[in-house]
Amino acid sequence: MNWEDMPVAVLIGMPGAGKTRVGKLAAQILNLPFTDADQEVEQRASRTISEIVREDGEQYFRKIESDVVCRILHCFKGGIFALGGGSPMTPDIYDALMQYRHQGGIIIHIDADPEEASARAVHGLKRPLLENNAKQRWMELYEERQPVYQSLATASIPSHGTTPKMMAQRLADVLKERVVHVSGVEPYDVHIGPGATSRLRILLGNETHRVALIHTRTVQRHADHVRSLLRQAGYVVSDITIPDAEAGKTVQVANGVWSRLAEDGFTRSDAIVGVGGGAATDLAGFVAATWMRGIKYVNCPTSLLAMVDASVGGKTGINTIQGKNLVGSFYTPVGVLADIRTLCTLPRDIFIEGLGEVAKCGFIMDQRILQILEEQVDCLCHFDGSVHNDRINDIVTELIERSTIVKSRYVSVDLKESGPREFLNYGHTLGHAIEQIEHFSWRHGQAVSVGMVFAAELSNLMGYSDQGLVKYHRELLQSLGLQTSWSGGSWEQVLEVMHRDKKTRGSQLRFIIIDRIGHPLHLNNPPTDAVHAAFERIRSE
Ligand SMILES: NC(=O)c1ccc[n+]([C@@H]2O[C@H](COP(=O)([O-])OP(=O)(O)OC[C@H]3O[C@@H](n4cnc5c(N)ncnc54)[C@H](O)[C@@H]3O)[C@@H](O)[C@H]2O)c1
Numbered sequence: 001m002n003w004e005d006m007p008v009a010v011l012i013g014m015p016g017a018g019k020t021r022v023g024k025l026a027a028q029i030l031n032l033p034f035t036d037a038d039q040e041v042e043q044r045a046s047r048t049i050s051e052i053v054r055e056d057g058e059q060y061f062r063k064i065e066s067d068v069v070c071r072i073l074h075c076f077k078g079g080i081f082a083l084g085g086g087s088p089m090t091p092d093i094y095d096a097l098m099q100y101r102h103q104g105g106i107i108i109h110i111d112a113d114p115e116e117a118s119a120r121a122v123h124g125l126k127r128p129l130l131e132n133n134a135k136q137r138w139m140e141l142y143e144e145r146q147p148v149y150q151s152l153a154t155a156s157i158p159s160h161g162t163t164p165k166m167m168a169q170r171l172a173d174v175l176k177e178r179v180v181h182v183s184g185v186e187p188y189d190v191h192i193g194p195g196a197t198s199r200l201r202i203l204l205g206n207e208t209h210r211v212a213l214i215h216t217r218t219v220q221r222h223a224d225h226v227r228s229l230l231r232q233a234g235y236v237v238s239d240i241t242i243p244d245a246e247a248g249k250t251v252q253v254a255n256g257v258w259s260r261l262a263e264d265g266f267t268r269s270d271a272i273v274g275v276g277g278g279a280a281t282d283l284a285g286f287v288a289a290t291w292m293r294g295i296k297y298v299n300c301p302t303s304l305l306a307m308v309d310a311s312v313g314g315k316t317g318i319n320t321i322q323g324k325n326l327v328g329s330f331y332t333p334v335g336v337l338a339d340i341r342t343l344c345t346l347p348r349d350i351f352i353e354g355l356g357e358v359a360k361c362g363f364i365m366d367q368r369i370l371q372i373l374e375e376q377v378d379c380l381c382h383f384d385g386s387v388h389n390d391r392i393n394d395i396v397t398e399l400i401e402r403s404t405i406v407k408s409r410y411v412s413v414d415l416k417e418s419g420p421r422e423f424l425n426y427g428h429t430l431g432h433a434i435e436q437i438e439h440f441s442w443r444h445g446q447a448v449s450v451g452m453v454f455a456a457e458l459s460n461l462m463g464y465s466d467q468g469l470v471k472y473h474r475e476l477l478q479s480l481g482l483q484t485s486w487s488g489g490s491w492e493q494v495l496e497v498m499h500r501d502k503k504t505r506g507s508q509l510r511f512i513i514i515d516r517i518g519h520p521l522h523l524n525n526p527p528t529d530a531v532h533a534a535f536e537r538i539r540s541e
């Protein structure tokens with residue numbers, strides 16, 4: 001199948017679920033063509049479906065339907081295609097849909113509420129397969145078809161408690177989504193966009209019975225939304241609130257969550273969903289990695305920093321008194337759902353902090369990120385959560401997508417950080433020391449920003465780059481509202497903490513520096529004088 005010629009989405013679901021209505025409305029919103037398999041069959045046969053079934057039998061109808069669906073799947077370029085309720089049950093259609101899905105096709109399950117949809121389907125319709133005791137027949141078909149729909153779908157949109165208009169908007173959101181693939185031993189996707197959480201059911205699957213929803217109070221509203229999606233999908237949800245920010249990344253908090261999982265009977269087939277900033281997703285991932293030696297988890301990041309960095313890549317962990325992230329594990333989520341609507345409640349200073357990690361991705365790999373930051377500095381610095389504004393939405397989405405691509409490139413080749421992945425630690429050797437010494441009153445992104453200026457100074461002092469590169473770091477980061485100097489702590493304290501950095505080998509400090517934009521290097525065991533001199537340069541502003 002040629003990717004270019006495929007529909008942008010195929011809608012599946014029970015009769016009466018609203019596939020045609022919702023599909024048409026979404027197509028209008030997105031200005032895309034729409035077609036419906038039943039209509040196409042009727043056109044081709046010049047008869048209604050009822051007539052075909054009555055005159056020639058269901059098998060004959062299924063044969064025409066199969067020809068029509070397989071043809072449209074190959075040639076309905078860029079449109080939305082709604083299938084008849086029973087279509088996916090035909091083996092040829094099922095196989096064609098699987099092939100479409102494997103080639104990146106989007107299959108949306110319009111997940112009917114049985115009561116509503118059966119009433120609608122039974123009412124006033126010409127659905128031949130529902131004749132004679134229609135409601136009971138609908139329910140039987142539902143039991144039979146639901147697992148098949150679920151096995152095919154890449155996202156599901158529940159119909160319960162919504163209107164066709166709302167569902168169409170959700171569908172349009174899902175179709176506008178960006179997807180970044182993280183490959184490696186356990187590949188997964190990062191979905192970025194307003195409809196991203198509609199993937200939850202698909203990611204968690206049918207085996208999962210219980211879901212622990214781990215979140216902080218600050219994101220209660222977003223956790224409520226996720227909880228209702230999980231409940232609608234039939235999961236038993238344990239709602240677990242953890243302390244905010246770094247206070248949540250402790251062994252005591254992890255222990256509290258483990259106890260709760262035990263009380264609520266979590267087994268290996270159950271799952272964790274982390275909703276919040278990077279601290280919450282680090283803790284949720286750590287609990288998932290350790291409970292029964294590892295259960296499935298999904299990250300739903302709600303801060304910019306968590307979207308561009310913390311939720312992706314499988315570094316999970318907690319802090320100890322001795323240092324940041326000293327205990328943890330590499331453990332990959334089954335998926336990351338970055339619903340950018342959650343940014344609407346993010347305070348501006350925390351949004352700005354996230355730009356520190358975005359800039360890092362620009363410095364180490366993607367120069368276009370730096371250009372966007374320069375061009376959009378005003379808009380970004382005045383961020384007020386208005387992600388419904390198309391311009392801001394597009395800029396923020398592009399920055400998240402590009403940063404995630406940078407992260408995924410390193411993580412895909414080096415999950416356990418034996419080499420290239422360390423480049424993602426640019427600015428972190430000093431950054432983590434600052435956070436630690438300041439007892440986490442400095443936010444991660446701000447500390448990393450100073451750490452990047454320090455690394456640029458070190459690169460210059462070691463002869464890898466000129467002062468122009470250092471100046472560029474300072475000017476860009478300052479223009480975004482990020483810190484570039486730090487006057488806390490002492491050199492001795494910093495040195496001691498940096499020796500506990502995970503890049504250190506034995507007594508030898510190791511740093512990540514760049515010699516030009518997009519070209520990171522390992523700097524192993526530099527002279528202490530140079531490290532000290534670089535440290536003095538970030539204090540002398
Ligand atoms: N695992 C990794 O690869 C990785 C990568 C980068 C950072 N991190 C970790 O992530 C953490 C930093 O992440 P962070 O900047 O998101 O910090 P954070 O989790 O502390 O969140 C910052 C603050 O914003 C609040 N918040 C988050 N989303 C919100 C929303 N939508 N509305 C209102 N408030 C919201 C949080 O509750 C918190 O108070 C650090 O612990 C850092 O070590 C991990």
Ligand SMILES: O=C(O)C(=O)C[C@@H](O)[C@H](O)[C@H](O)COP(=O)(O)O
Pocket residue numbers: 309313315324325357417421422424425428502
């Ligand atoms: O994913 C990585 O690898 C990173 O280094 C990303 C960093 O931005 C992130 O802050 C990470 O948590 C740091 O990890 P650590 O191993 O230095 O604790």
